[in-house]
Amino acid sequence: MHIQPHNCQHLIADIQLLLDGELDRHKENRVRTEMEHCPTCLQYYNSHTVYKKTISEKVTRMSCGHDFKENLLSKIRGL
Numbered sequence: 020m021h022i023q024p025h026n027c028q029h030l031i032a033d034i035q036l037l038l039d040g041e042l043d044r045h046k047e048n049r050v051r052t053e054m055e056h057c058p059t060c061l062q063y064y065n066s067h068t069v070y071k072k073t074i075s076e077k078v079t080r081m082s083c084g085h086d087f088k089e090n091l092l093s094k095i096r097g098l
């Protein structure tokens with residue numbers, strides 16, 4: 020299998036498409052996997068998803084806060 024060398028400019032172009040929702044699921048997964056191995060590309064992605072990330076964290080906290088607490092308590096009881 021031929022593996023292309025990582026090219027930040029190339030991947031960042033794909034990340035921009037990802038952020039715009041232009042990529043299909045398969046390609047999105049490939050881009051996400053690749054950027055996790057490159058701090059430069061990951062930094063680019065993170066700096067452009069701060070807003071979206073903040074929103075999703077708030078939603079997660081509201082919907083899962085109780086379960087998380089229960090989960091933690093059951094772990095403590097299990098010790």
Ligand SMILES: [Zn+2]
Pocket residue numbers: 025026027028030057058059060061
């Ligand atoms: Zn890169």
